[in-house]
Amino acid sequence: MQDRKTAMFYFSGTGNTEIIAKRFKDAFKRRNQGVELFRIEDILKGKRSVEYGTYGLIGIGHPVLGFGASGIVERFVEQLPESCGTPAFVFKTASSPHYVNYGASNTILRHLRDKGYEAFHNSILAMPCNFFVKYDDRLNKQLYMAALEKVEIFTEEILNRTPRVLRINPVLEKVLRTVYYMEDKHGGKSFAKGLTTASSCTLCLKCVGSCPTSNINKNGERITFGQECIWCMRCVYSCPQKAIQATRLRSCVVEPYTGGHHLLKLMEDTDNDGHFVTERSRGYYKHFLAYLKEDEGG
Numbered sequence: 609m610q611d612r613k614t615a616m617f618y619f620s621g622t623g624n625t626e627i628i629a630k631r632f633k634d635a636f637k638r639r640n641q642g643v644e645l646f647r648i649e650d651i652l653k654g655k656r657s658v659e660y661g662t663y664g665l666i667g668i669g670h671p672v673l674g675f676g677a678s679g680i681v682e683r684f685v686e687q688l689p690e691s692c693g694t695p696a697f698v699f700k701t702a703s704s705p706h707y708v709n710y711g712a713s714n715t716i717l718r719h720l721r722d723k724g725y726e727a728f729h730n731s732i733l734a735m736p737c738n739f740f741v742k743y744d745d746r747l748n749k750q751l752y753m754a755a756l757e758k759v760e761i762f763t764e765e766i767l768n769r770t771p772r773v774l775r776i777n778p779v780l781e782k783v784l785r786t787v788y789y790m791e792d793k794h795g796g797k798s799f800a801k802g803l804t805t806a807s808s809c810t811l812c813l814k815c816v817g818s819c820p821t822s823n824i825n826k827n828g829e830r831i832t833f834g835q836e837c838i839w840c841m842r843c844v845y846s847c848p849q850k851a852i853q854a855t856r857l858r859s860c861v862v863e864p865y866t867g868g869h870h871l872l873k874l875m876e877d878t879d880n881d882g883h884f885v886t887e888r889s890r891g892y893y894k895h896f897l898a899y900l901k902e903d904e905g906g
């Protein structure tokens with residue numbers, strides 16, 4: 609157990625990773641461990657500063673975007689100061705716990721180790737899918753409930769410095785890194801080119817203020833989308849009027865999206881029993897079973 613506080617840095621497009629970062633914070637606090645949460649975008653935009661030397665442990669949280677961690681998280685880790693062995697952990701949320709996502713934090717882990725951090729814990733938490741596939745809300749609830757149990761287990765491991773490793777075949781990792789590169793470099797740009805606002809837009813400017821890369825602007829009476837989109841989906845899912853519409857890659861948008869910030873409401877829905885994946889599940893959903901069963905509970 610440590611004396612000095614933990615700094616947890618996270619990026620979250622649509623709220624899944626944020627909710628998990630907050631649950632980690634709660635779990636640490638229940639064990640009398642001080643934690644401070646930082647949104648990565650706030651640090652990169654200079655809205656918050658960090659006294660890195662005051663923390664005895666650091667955590668990095670990110671969603672899996674195209675089998676990787678998103679450029680915004682990689683840029684943040686690149687600018688971290690050197691360290692003499694500060695322990696570090698990384699957690700990621702993904703729509704699938706499949707091993708294809710196991711290498712998603714590897715660039716982050718490499719940067720951390722190059723800078724002298726002792727990155728010893730690497731975990732994955734399956735959460736609602738905000739891309740392409742609309743999960744049944746029973747599955748969304750089931751995944752979130754399983755994630756809550758796993759956060760407790762991972763917190764114990766992290767505080768006891770018990771390593772957790774996610775192994776991926778290096779050849780497969782290279783192939784997936786190419787997919788990630790395409791998604792990171794071109795996917796967001798292409799998606800943003802097709803973004804438009806419907807007449808229901810009230811110019812509330814929530815999207816302008818909340819875009820992590822300041823890619824959304826107001827030009828006269830119009831909302832415009834630039835070339836710095838990282839395809840995190842925040843603007844699309846958080847628009848109060850549902851006025852931001854994708855005309856390109858439209859099928860990527862999940863409607864209605866009930867993950868992220870809607871999850872707490874979903875948890876209160878007593879008609880939803882959170883029972884979706886079972887021993888009898890077949891096809892795509894079958895692979896969730898081992899994840900739900902490992903680390904016990906589920």
Ligand SMILES: Cc1cc2nc3c(=O)[nH]c(=O)nc-3n(C[C@H](O)[C@H](O)[C@H](O)COP(=O)(O)O)c2cc1C
Nearest residue numbers: 620621622623624625671674675702703704738739
């Ligand atoms: C552009 C994009 C790419 C994604 N790629 C993957 C992926 O490769 N593997 C996966 O399991 N989930 C993928 N997802 C789903 C997210 O990782 C998942 O829903 C995550 O929990 C979202 O976290 P957030 O709400 O904190 O942004 C992708 C989502 C987006 C928007």
